[in-house]
Amino acid sequence: MNIVLLEPDQCASADVWQISQPRQLQHLGQHLQLNVGDTLKVGIREGQRYLTEVVAISEECIRVRPVQTEAVPAKLPVHLILALPRPKVLRRIMMDAVTLGVERISLIHSYRVDKSYWQTPFLQQLNDYVTLGLEQAGDTIAPEIQLYKRFKPFVEDVLPTLISAEQPAYVAHPYAEQPMPYAIQHSCSLIVGPEGGFIPYEVDLLIKNGCQAMSLGNRILRTETAVSNILGRLFV
């Protein structure tokens, strides 16, 4: 947690803001020994980021006063399209994508996505994972998130509207011939399959609808490792 993220209504029309969420208080208690007068980085969700000064500390709340605004880090111009990961991985991969600055995230179905994953209670907690990712990165702006529970309608009807000459869509695919590009200067969609990969029918359908299959070399990465690795390569 590199900033404390507050909801806008927590800061409306007040000179002094209250940090009272138990998770945030616990983290601050564990990792920072705050005293009155110390500075603390605070962001307002969908708003600005501030350097604040601690003006009061109690068991239930820390009060801070904004001192000056700080720059919110820029997003990566990428739409991450991800086969819904299994619940245990979902939290980390969403946090990471948000931390790395992905602008938009779509979670899609695929043959190797177990149907039960769509029922997991973790999907109700996406907003919490986004908060954790933003607090890690020092960002305040949540990415747009969409869920597509059917693969074919997404690929045939939605995906083509996202692709243009200036905005290609890359599918990470172990058996592609072309290597994933690097240091690109334009926006793109990045499509990452499930554990075990897309099935050939799915790869074919993606290509038929305008995607470019790109290889990552001959090491097969876990999806969460792949997302961070590819983003590091695409946007340097």
Next chain:
Amino acid sequence: MNIVLLEPDQCASADVWQISQPRQLQHLGQHLQLNVGDTLKVGIREGQRYLTEVVAISEECIRVRPVQTEAVPAKLPVHLILALPRPKVLRRIMMDAVTLGVERISLIHSYRVDKSYWQTPFLQQLNDYVTLGLEQAGDTIAPEIQLYKRFKPFVEDVLPTLISAEQPAYVAHPYAEQPMPYAIQHSCSLIVGPEGGFIPYEVDLLIKNGCQAMSLGNRILRTETAVSNILGRLFV
């Protein structure tokens, strides 16, 4: 698990090899419905990788016969020097580093590494994490791993012997001015600090001993995310 990794003594002087480790049998049972006659990728630790044919299946063991050799993926020419992560993260970060093909890994102490981390039983399991990483990547060659429980002697006595004009050492550091390089064509050491980062004294000592501090932009990444992200950028 994209190959099954066997110990050399499991394959010595035999035409037929036995897969009998419970973890491997369980994984194969869950993810592949193998039948006699199917092919299976098998690697011999520190040796070659093979396409094999399944010749017998029982509850306690799967027998395979090597059919042809396959290429082992090349390593990345990088020595990853990592502040010892907390136990929960250690497994994933080691697995990832191995999967990504890191040639050599050193785990070092640092001010923000809790001393108790050096007592964790997980450190006894590094070899298992390496196996998991190799099986994920389809690799057979384990990286060299070393532990340095004292920061200063490592930085002053060991690190300078690793650095040369052809083999620089980069420290990932949020407040550096120069950006981390990308698409490099030479080998290097990559130094990644603990959660919370190196303290200024440590960064200064690293620089004084020949390291170059390199920034990753103004988003602060978790260490495991950073490792995969930086390697994706350095070696494209």
